[in-house]
Amino acid sequence: MSTPPQPSGTPTPDTPDKTVGPSEAAAPALTPGRESLHYAVRNPKLLIGLAIVLILLGTGVLGPLFLDSSDPNAYVGPQAAAPDGTYWLGTTTFGQDIYAQFVYGLRSTFLVGVIGGGIAAIVAMLVGFLAGYRGGIVDEILTMLTNIVLVIPSLAVLLIANAYLGVRSVGVQGLFIGLTSWPWAARAIRAQTFSLRSREFVDLARLSGSRTWRIIFREIAPNMSSYLFMTFILLFGGSILIASSLDFIGLGPTEGVSLGLMLQSAQQWSALQLGMWWWFVPPGIGITAVVGALYVANVGLDEVFNPKLRES
Amino acid sequence: TSGGSSTDGDKGGGTSGGGAMPRNETLYTTGTQWGPPANYNPLRNWDHATGTKGLAYETLFHFDPNQGKLTPWLAESGSWTGGKTYEMKLRSGITWSDGKPMTAADVVYSYEIGKIEASSFHTLWDWLSKAEAVDDHTVRFTFKQARYQEWDFTLYGQPIVPEHVWSKLSDEQVLNGVNDKPVVSGAYTLKSHSQDRVIWQRRDDWWGVKALGMKPAPKYIVDISNPSNEVVIGQLNQGQLDLSNNFLPGAASMIKAHKAVSYYDQAPYMQSANTAWLVPNTTKKPMDDPAFRKALAYSVDVGKIVKGVYGDLVKPADPTGLLPQWDKYIDTSLTAKEGFSFDTAAAKKMLADAGYRDTDGDGYVENKDGSAIKLKLQVPTGWTDWMEAAKVIAAGAKDAGIRITTDFPDQNALNDLRGKGDFDLVINNERQLSNTPWTYYEYMFQLPVQKQQNTVNFGRYENKEAWDLVQQLGGVRTDDEAGMKAVISKIQDIQLKEMPVIPLWYNGLWSQATTGAWTNWPSDKGDSHYAPALWRNWLEMGGFEMLTKLKPAK
Amino acid sequence: MARYFARKLLVYALTFVVAVTVNWMIPRFMPGDPVSAMISRARVSQPEAVDAMRAYYNNLFGFDQPVWQQYLHFWSSLVHGDFGLSIWVFPKPVSEVILDALPYTLALMIPAILLSWFAGNWLGALAARRKILDNTVLPAGYVLTAMPYMWIAVILAWLLSAKAGWFPVSGGYSLDIQPGMNADFLLDALHHWVLPFLSLFLVALGGWAIGMRNMIIYELESDYSTYLAALGAPHRLIRRYAFRNAVLPQITGLALQLGVLVAGALVTEIVFNYPGLGNLILAAIQNRDFFLLQGTFLFIVIGVLIANFLIDLVYVVVDPRTRTGMAGGQS
Amino acid sequence: MTLTVNDLRVHYRTLRGEVRALDGVSFGIADGEILGLVGESGCGKTTLGKSLIRLDGRMRHAGGSITLDGEDVPIADDRAMNAFRFRRISLVPQYSMSAMNPTRRIGRMIRELLAARGAEVDTPELHRRLALVGLEPDILERYPIELSGGMKQRTVMVISTLLDPSLLIADEVTSALDVSNQKAVAGALVGLRDRGLVTSMVFITHDLALTSHIADTIMVMYAGLLAEKAPAEVLTTRPRHPYTRRLLGALPQVGVRRSEGRLTGIEGSPPSLLDPPTGCRFRDRCPLADDQCADRPPVVEVAPRHHVACWKA
Amino acid sequence: MLTLDRVTKTFRTGTFSGQGVTAVDRVSFGIAPGEVVTLIGESGSGKSTIGRMILGLTQVSEGSLTLDGEPVRSGKEYHRRVQGVFQDPFSCFNPVFRADRVFAMIKDAYHPQVPAAEWRTRVEKAVRDVRLDPAQVLGKYPHQLSGGQLQRLLIARTLLLDLEFLVADEITSMLDASTRIDVLNLLGDLRERGLGVLYITHDLSLGTYLAERTVVLRHGRVVERGATEKVFGDPQHPYTRRLLAAVPRLGADWSDPEPVEVCLYHASGATGDLHELEPDHHVACARLPECGRTQQ
Numbered sequence A: 001m002s003t004p005p006q007p008s009g010t011p012t013p014d015t016p017d018k019t020v021g022p023s024e025a026a027a028p029a030l031t032p033g034r035e036s037l038h039y040a041v042r043n044p045k046l047l048i049g050l051a052i053v054l055i056l057l058g059t060g061v062l063g064p065l066f067l068d069s070s071d072p073n074a075y076v077g078p079q080a081a082a083p084d085g086t087y088w089l090g091t092t093t094f095g096q097d098i099y100a101q102f103v104y105g106l107r108s109t110f111l112v113g114v115i116g117g118g119i120a121a122i123v124a125m126l127v128g129f130l131a132g133y134r135g136g137i138v139d140e141i142l143t144m145l146t147n148i149v150l151v152i153p154s155l156a157v158l159l160i161a162n163a164y165l166g167v168r169s170v171g172v173q174g175l176f177i178g179l180t181s182w183p184w185a186a187r188a189i190r191a192q193t194f195s196l197r198s199r200e201f202v203d204l205a206r207l208s209g210s211r212t213w214r215i216i217f218r219e220i221a222p223n224m225s226s227y228l229f230m231t232f233i234l235l236f237g238g239s240i241l242i243a244s245s246l247d248f249i250g251l252g253p254t255e256g257v258s259l260g261l262m263l264q265s266a267q268q269w270s271a272l273q274l275g276m277w278w279w280f281v282p283p284g285i286g287i288t289a290v291v292g293a294l295y296v297a298n299v300g301l302d303e304v305f306n307p308k309l310r311e312s
Numbered sequence B: 001t002s003g004g005s006s007t008d009g010d011k012g013g014g015t016s017g018g019g020a021m022p023r024n025e026t027l028y029t030t031g032t033q034w035g036p037p038a039n040y041n042p043l044r045n046w047d048h049a050t051g052t053k054g055l056a057y058e059t060l061f062h063f064d065p066n067q068g069k070l071t072p073w074l075a076e077s078g079s080w081t082g083g084k085t086y087e088m089k090l091r092s093g094i095t096w097s098d099g100k101p102m103t104a105a106d107v108v109y110s111y112e113i114g115k116i117e118a119s120s121f122h123t124l125w126d127w128l129s130k131a132e133a134v135d136d137h138t139v140r141f142t143f144k145q146a147r148y149q150e151w152d153f154t155l156y157g158q159p160i161v162p163e164h165v166w167s168k169l170s171d172e173q174v175l176n177g178v179n180d181k182p183v184v185s186g187a188y189t190l191k192s193h194s195q196d197r198v199i200w201q202r203r204d205d206w207w208g209v210k211a212l213g214m215k216p217a218p219k220y221i222v223d224i225s226n227p228s229n230e231v232v233i234g235q236l237n238q239g240q241l242d243l244s245n246n247f248l249p250g251a252a253s254m255i256k257a258h259k260a261v262s263y264y265d266q267a268p269y270m271q272s273a274n275t276a277w278l279v280p281n282t283t284k285k286p287m288d289d290p291a292f293r294k295a296l297a298y299s300v301d302v303g304k305i306v307k308g309v310y311g312d313l314v315k316p317a318d319p320t321g322l323l324p325q326w327d328k329y330i331d332t333s334l335t336a337k338e339g340f341s342f343d344t345a346a347a348k349k350m351l352a353d354a355g356y357r358d359t360d361g362d363g364y365v366e367n368k369d370g371s372a373i374k375l376k377l378q379v380p381t382g383w384t385d386w387m388e389a390a391k392v393i394a395a396g397a398k399d400a401g402i403r404i405t406t407d408f409p410d411q412n413a414l415n416d417l418r419g420k421g422d423f424d425l426v427i428n429n430e431r432q433l434s435n436t437p438w439t440y441y442e443y444m445f446q447l448p449v450q451k452q453q454n455t456v457n458f459g460r461y462e463n464k465e466a467w468d469l470v471q472q473l474g475g476v477r478t479d480d481e482a483g484m485k486a487v488i489s490k491i492q493d494i495q496l497k498e499m500p501v502i503p504l505w506y507n508g509l510w511s512q513a514t515t516g517a518w519t520n521w522p523s524d525k526g527d528s529h530y531a532p533a534l535w536r537n538w539l540e541m542g543g544f545e546m547l548t549k550l551k552p553a554k
Numbered sequence C: 001m002a003r004y005f006a007r008k009l010l011v012y013a014l015t016f017v018v019a020v021t022v023n024w025m026i027p028r029f030m031p032g033d034p035v036s037a038m039i040s041r042a043r044v045s046q047p048e049a050v051d052a053m054r055a056y057y058n059n060l061f062g063f064d065q066p067v068w069q070q071y072l073h074f075w076s077s078l079v080h081g082d083f084g085l086s087i088w089v090f091p092k093p094v095s096e097v098i099l100d101a102l103p104y105t106l107a108l109m110i111p112a113i114l115l116s117w118f119a120g121n122w123l124g125a126l127a128a129r130r131k132i133l134d135n136t137v138l139p140a141g142y143v144l145t146a147m148p149y150m151w152i153a154v155i156l157a158w159l160l161s162a163k164a165g166w167f168p169v170s171g172g173y174s175l176d177i178q179p180g181m182n183a184d185f186l187l188d189a190l191h192h193w194v195l196p197f198l199s200l201f202l203v204a205l206g207g208w209a210i211g212m213r214n215m216i217i218y219e220l221e222s223d224y225s226t227y228l229a230a231l232g233a234p235h236r237l238i239r240r241y242a243f244r245n246a247v248l249p250q251i252t253g254l255a256l257q258l259g260v261l262v263a264g265a266l267v268t269e270i271v272f273n274y275p276g277l278g279n280l281i282l283a284a285i286q287n288r289d290f291f292l293l294q295g296t297f298l299f300i301v302i303g304v305l306i307a308n309f310l311i312d313l314v315y316v317v318v319d320p321r322t323r324t325g326m327a328g329g330q331s
Numbered sequence D: 001m002t003l004t005v006n007d008l009r010v011h012y013r014t015l016r017g018e019v020r021a022l023d024g025v026s027f028g029i030a031d032g033e034i035l036g037l038v039g040e041s042g043c044g045k046t047t048l049g050k051s052l053i054r055l056d057g058r059m060r061h062a063g064g065s066i067t068l069d070g071e072d073v074p075i076a077d078d079r080a081m082n083a084f085r086f087r088r089i090s091l092v093p094q095y096s097m098s099a100m101n102p103t104r105r106i107g108r109m110i111r112e113l114l115a116a117r118g119a120e121v122d123t124p125e126l127h128r129r130l131a132l133v134g135l136e137p138d139i140l141e142r143y144p145i146e147l148s149g150g151m152k153q154r155t156v157m158v159i160s161t162l163l164d165p166s167l168l169i170a171d172e173v174t175s176a177l178d179v180s181n182q183k184a185v186a187g188a189l190v191g192l193r194d195r196g197l198v199t200s201m202v203f204i205t206h207d208l209a210l211t212s213h214i215a216d217t218i219m220v221m222y223a224g225l226l227a228e229k230a231p232a233e234v235l236t237t238r239p240r241h242p243y244t245r246r247l248l249g250a251l252p253q254v255g256v257r258r259s260e261g262r263l264t265g266i267e268g269s270p271p272s273l274l275d276p277p278t279g280c281r282f283r284d285r286c287p288l289a290d291d292q293c294a295d296r297p298p299v300v301e302v303a304p305r306h307h308v309a310c311w312k313a
Numbered sequence E: 001m002l003t004l005d006r007v008t009k010t011f012r013t014g015t016f017s018g019q020g021v022t023a024v025d026r027v028s029f030g031i032a033p034g035e036v037v038t039l040i041g042e043s044g045s046g047k048s049t050i051g052r053m054i055l056g057l058t059q060v061s062e063g064s065l066t067l068d069g070e071p072v073r074s075g076k077e078y079h080r081r082v083q084g085v086f087q088d089p090f091s092c093f094n095p096v097f098r099a100d101r102v103f104a105m106i107k108d109a110y111h112p113q114v115p116a117a118e119w120r121t122r123v124e125k126a127v128r129d130v131r132l133d134p135a136q137v138l139g140k141y142p143h144q145l146s147g148g149q150l151q152r153l154l155i156a157r158t159l160l161l162d163l164e165f166l167v168a169d170e171i172t173s174m175l176d177a178s179t180r181i182d183v184l185n186l187l188g189d190l191r192e193r194g195l196g197v198l199y200i201t202h203d204l205s206l207g208t209y210l211a212e213r214t215v216v217l218r219h220g221r222v223v224e225r226g227a228t229e230k231v232f233g234d235p236q237h238p239y240t241r242r243l244l245a246a247v248p249r250l251g252a253d254w255s256d257p258e259p260v261e262v263c264l265y266h267a268s269g270a271t272g273d274l275h276e277l278e279p280d281h282h283v284a285c286a287r288l289p290e291c292g293r294t295q296q
């Protein structure tokens, strides 16, 4: 679990949106997309962050294809062996190949990030857009709901929900996480929507016969797409961290392997006390690298989309 | 912080930290108590604080597993005076911690508590008809039905409580009371307790010093509520703990590195304490079919569990499941013929022969009617060794063509499901070593099947013939070894053919001790061969005697 | 202003009601009924005994009443501070169990949250000032926030405890020390407190530092900073203003993150086997101790609510904009 | 002569190259003079204003010099400029609405600002100046958010002129206000000059009518260059540059109906400053343009104090 | 005929507390086809709110707002007849899409059956009608176009519908003087085609340039209303006079107007009811029957 830093694009709800605005008449006629790309390929934070994420993603997606065994939990090697040429990251107490576990674990880590982050982003968008766009009583009620979910410590709820329903798969875990981690994002999206709602092109769309959701998705959302993307990244990273916490305290999926579960079994089987550092170091580095790289990439994106942050 | 509540006149002293309990007089143990000590009621044999029975309250006899014999404890002697009467002589000179003498009335009272309907040993009175004090030191028990085997078990299992204190309590308090100011007969009395520990203090006027010539070495015993494995290892390494009765992964390496000692200094390191069984729910298809159960038994790679999961701390179980201490009761000619071993090919063949075929080509066999077989093997979450073992079992079953998934619900939920018969497969090790294999057979075959099966026959296996044999065994005198063997052989025949539960491995009498503060721990080498355990019931099976053999390390 | 508070209070009140209701539902709607769990723990097989025990416990926990009555009763006992009896430590009252654990959690959480907040903001402000610092603080901050709480805990335990042997790995105090208000115990407790504190502190620190750094950069770009610069005001003054204004969103952030930080503390406690609420929750879950779970959960919710409210109060005091601007209806 | 600007060139660095927002502008302002600076959007008015006090990160001083009271103004040297800022050159920014720290009471902010610049707050004088722009002294105890737009605008005006600068740059200070407020603010500005609190002033706007009321001299800019500069009266009545003429021609008078006299705007749009055309930059839109206009017209003083950059003037 | 009869708008600030702001207070006037009505008033006087109510973007709180006797109901059919153009041309275009998307939206909503090629000719014609070169403006992003171009594209957009009424809300305030006049002239042309226009501004000089009739608004209430020549030529309400005087005019005096003591407007502090001073010239005064000024 960690504190997801909000996209700094809007540090506070009352900061007006900066990504759009009348540009100077004689400003260079680059389209916004092309300009962003220009900065994107020159932003070291974005490049480094993305590179790490992509390398790890590649490892997770392709890595298993190069493994002999399809079951990362199989007892394949010597027990409690330190890293060597055959078992790059050593083996567990039972003789499981830690590299295989790591590679498969990365997969579920990304999966839970996508599912949890995706669901949270969807809920946050629905709530945030609706509250911000509709305003009035709808806003009041949704805001209150958001605040309530925000104040209730979600891990406590997750603990209960997990214990209640029992998590069998990464998917269900992602679902739970998604359903509890959306509030801050909803608030942020609401604030953004709020400032975009009063833009006159929204009125113009209404005058052109568009309905609420069409306006939201065709007019408002495209305007904050970079912001939404950044929000998703943060939710993604947050989901991974939450999932690893849940896995760690034994509320993770019962099947398969994830980085959190690896940490859990390293802990349960006293890897620390037995000096088997190769058991608990890699999964933690994996999580930290994925999440950290995402965060760094996010700052990079922020700088790309946000002229004020660009280093001149 | 209010750390804990001190008892009996220890006002003020309880909070003065380590100074009050010199390290060289204190024994730190763990491994028995899960969670905060809940009560000091010896009747609550499932959740009382460690040592409540054994250190504080005592039983009439102890049992020595090495000799297979009862040894008199509170009782001086006891014998069957007729087919249905048992007369027991109480030692004289035993006093309660409040100074009152222990008399036959206390024994009678303690047994009669079982008459309360909600009492956990209420079934005793199904076959016991009367307990009476003949004189101050003699109690005569009269039976409706003499169950010799079970009676011996009771003799060293049932705690004796002071009538003059307890008879004033309501039934409710007797059964559920916390009893945190216990009046005891044993060598230790409650000093204090807190969220994570209970502290016992030696009574130097304990009767056993004179009568038995025994004196437990530690002045204080501090039993820590079980922290997790890795914490225990840390505390052992730092010499904070003297004895851990936990299963510790990596124990072997600690022992090899001389950071800890155990009963044996090489594999299996631990004595065997109980049998882990794979319990199929015999009311469900296809586990109602002995052929299927047998095939399942063949599919389990116990060797892999023993080596991979336990790192050779344990031994694979005999096909009968009887503990090594009961070797003499195993009918080896039977097991040679009917026994099973890990053999995937054999398992496959048995399945095929019995009509279980993979009709849809998914690699798993189907029921005879073509419906899919999907079994769930459940073990409590957090029981890491069993969780790993379950995965090995599922993998073995998969190789044999049986689809088993693992599931790790929490322990109480599983207890609940298990009691209600709402499960496919579980692993269980309910019964411990005892004076007689009868306890194992009762566990396997007890009838009738109740709505809730809380302690025995979780698989709801119904075999009238087998249960009759078990009852017959119960009626054999415990000194009639040949008689016992004869009945047991018949039971084993049924057991091996029917396989109501599948023996897996012998769980160890987990025990790793450090020698920084105390030495002369039990081992196969030296002069202490007692069970190095403070587990419930094990204090009467050598655990207490172990304490008397300890020596302070300088 | 009054309206602002009325709104906040309404949210708090509603949150509280929702939390209490969820709470009440826990033992009633979770699978595996607590009474059966208690009975099966008692290992009683006699059917009559089972029925008797069931009736007894049902009565004890009030499960024999109609549901609405149970709900009302729950509220009324809550008002009286009665959280029921624990199953895990039966028959100890839940409130006692919690109160035993609470000091540890508070001792861990309050310093970790507050210190990380202060230190993080300070570091972030520093990072915004100098390029070199920015290039060191920022990456470090990212690595720290991206670390799972338990992993940094494990790593700290490995390095500072298993390897260096400076600190104990687990527990709230040594085995041979009895809790009490004396120097021995307090020193020992402090020794045990360092690692869990440090792991909480470090993770949170990273997040705050990054947040602060970004906020300050924004503030330094803002119109009032530009104006001051145009009037030749020294950097010192501009940065001071920027810092103060950047801290404000961080205060809100603190309120927003409180739930997450509490969760982190719970996980950390579990790693270090620290005798606080986190371990209690875990134990309650593992032992199906619904009532304890209920109690802990409620305690945490109330704690978070109170803390949030305090933060709101502080915010109103420090940010003049809330005092006038909050009437606009945008929270 | 207070301020002399000589061939000032200031460029913006952008992705596509340098935007030549000021491409060689020369002019002067005398003591006590208010110079109105007008021109179409994007012609470089703000850039000029900023150049006089503080170049932002993307601006580059590409040439030319500025002297104030005979002293060289080192606009490219941020540190050296500090000596000039506030004390000698000051600014009422376009963004006055958000120019004050939102979390400081105004009075305290002023004290801190002055202290940082090594000056003391003279409270009675401060009150007097507030009164001059029609503000009560009690706004010093208020937060910026508690003031209306016009009040903020005027407060900033007072702050900016506290050290009695020689030159005050007022950039579009009225464009966000409605007519009544506009008038009050403009009046206050003139009052500052009249009382000698500022010596001279550059008043930037794109509203010719408004400038004509407060400025002594009006300078019209077009595409980064000076087009015409003349006393207000002369410029509004007898403009010489075709651009100025067309601009004036597009202003409707109150009460003038379309049916009575149809006005027309200027066709076309100003050239990009990224790569400005050679020659006269108004050429494409100018009805008078001919081949001569392919050369850049010099700024010529056609009458006393009347400068025009046009071959046809 | 678009008719406002005692139209009132109260904004609630926050649902859970019943506070409200009355932005428009019992405003009545009408716009006939082919007529330009100018709505004048300082910032916050409720001009835009009236425009938005006519467009159906804001609900009327009280009073009636009718188009040819039918109550205004926002929707596709209504917007086929009544459209609006807003103040800030940059904010009227979604910056992430090409500017001509505004035409595509009209097609999607109102002319889905028209073949693409024909639609394109129609669009090009409309663009030419607002005196823009289609080749120059179509297919560009908003930031690549000037404010005047954008503003005219918006007007072109309305030409694609069979429009009856147009609300033009401060459509010129962002433009420089020369573009401004072009846009105004365009509005005048439209009026000649029979379009009714509500022209909202706070710049009086522009108001008079086009409009037949003028409505002066203050604090949500009408203070003076009537034929443009009468309202501007002979302003009766002190507020109208003040407003007129505040407008900077080239060559004209910009001093304060003479104080208006005769009317008790200041003293009463309320705008009062409208009084018909002469045909097509209404003035609000709190002391109407006895007000010396209005009785002259």
Ligand SMILES: Nc1ncnc2c1ncn2[C@@H]1O[C@H](COP(=O)(O)OP(=O)(O)OP(=O)(O)O)[C@@H](O)[C@H]1O
Residues within 6 Å of the ligand: A024, A025, A026, A027, D012, D013, D014, D019, D020, D021, D039, D040, D041, D042, D043, D044, D045, D046, D047, D048, D058, D206, D273
């Ligand atoms: N930060 C910048 N980066 C690149 N070009 C810029 C920047 N700021 C201004 N420009 C360009 O410089 C030229 C002059 O801009 P400036 O802001 O000085 O115009 P202006 O006359 O003040 O216009 P307005 O009336 O709209 O304020 C314009 O062409 C503009 O596009």
Ligand SMILES: Nc1ncnc2c1ncn2[C@@H]1O[C@H](COP(=O)(O)OP(=O)(O)OP(=O)(O)O)[C@@H](O)[C@H]1O
Residues within 6 Å of the ligand: E011, E012, E021, E022, E023, E041, E042, E043, E044, E045, E046, E047, E048, E049, E050, E202
């Ligand atoms: N959605 C809204 N919620 C609350 N109040 C509003 C809302 N819209 C407008 N108002 C208020 O109604 C009043 C009139 O606003 P309106 O926008 O109609 O004024 P206006 O005359 O168009 O001003 P301007 O010239 O600045 O555009 C103002 O006081 C404004 O604050």
Ligand SMILES: [Mg+2]
Residues within 6 Å of the ligand: D045, D046, D047, D172
């Ligand atoms: Mg400008």
Ligand SMILES: [Mg+2]
Residues within 6 Å of the ligand: E047, E048, E049, E170
């Ligand atoms: Mg408006």
